[in-house]
Amino acid sequence: DTGVSQNPRHKITKRGQNVTFRCDPISEHNRLYWYRQTLGQGPEFLTYFQNEAQLEKSRLLSDRFSAERPKGSFSTLEIQRTEQGDSAMYLCASSFDLGVSGEKLFFGSGTQLSVL
Amino acid sequence: QKEVEQNSGPLSVPEGAIASLNCTYSDRGSQSFFWYRQYSGKSPELIMFIYSNGDKEDGRFTAQLNKASQYVSLLIRDSQPSDSATYLCATSGGGFKTIFGAGTRLFVKA
Numbered sequence: 001d002t003g004v005s006q007n008p009r010h011k012i013t014k015r016g017q018n019v020t021f022r023c024d025p026i027s028e029h030n031r032l033y034w035y036r037q038t039l040g041q042g043p044e045f046l047t048y049f050q051n052e053a054q055l056e057k058s059r060l061l062s063d064r065f066s067a068e069r070p071k072g073s074f075s076t077l078e079i080q081r082t083e084q085g086d087s088a089m090y091l092c093a094s095s096f097d098l099g100v101s102g103e104k105l106f107f108g109s110g111t112q113l114s115v116l
Numbered sequence: 117q118k119e120v121e122q123n124s125g126p127l128s129v130p131e132g133a134i135a136s137l138n139c140t141y142s143d144r145g146s147q148s149f150f151w152y153r154q155y156s157g158k159s160p161e162l163i164m165f166i167y168s169n170g171d172k173e174d175g176r177f178t179a180q181l182n183k184a185s186q187y188v189s190l191l192i193r194d195s196q197p198s199d200s201a202t203y204l205c206a207t208s209g210g211g212f213k214t215i216f217g218a219g220t221r222l223f224v225k226a
Binding site: 104107109110 | 150
């Protein structure tokens with residue numbers, strides 16, 4: 001178990017540019033989540049996948065954001081035409097099923113995005 | 117109204133004391149409740165989960181759930197400086213989406 005891996009760790013970009021982040025989940029986990037976290041706030045749900053199917057997207061997520069999980073393995077999150085308000089830590093998590101208790105999320109180290 | 121509400125703190129307790137962290141939630145469909153700990157500059161990690169009314173104990177940690185009052189709490193006994201972190205309360209309903217509160221910062225003074 002090598003944990004959830006995210007790349008890059010840091011990304012600095014200029015407003016209006018496109019950025020793409022990658023997440024490699026724990027191999028035996030079939031659900032994968034993307035969250036966004038800003039300073040002093042908890043993680044905010046963005047979207048999640050079960051295998052390769054994207055099952056839910058946050059209503060707060062604009063159409064500039066798109067996520068994919070080809071073949072149910074790694075996932076990418078793309079932000080087009082970045083804005084300064086997109087600056088945040090983007091966290092990926094994969095989950096272990098606890099049965100009736102819900103599921104345990106394992107988080108990656110995150111990608112810190114700074115939009116100048 | 118936020119779905120999960122927590123006092124942002126900071127909550128400061130002396131070493132060896134009991135730290136009490138509280139959380140309320142708005143969705144009565146919530147079925148599972150979690151406490152994640154997040155050290156500064158690190159990612160959240162799960163420390164407790166509970167889905168039945170009452171108390172659940174694990175070492176120095178006790179989670180308490182009252183679904184009628186839509187209230188969840190976490191007690192940390194014999195608090196240590198290493199417990200200083202942000203504690204995130206989270207819930208999930210029938211689906212597989214975990215919703216987090218803003219977190220409570222805890223400082224344990226040596």
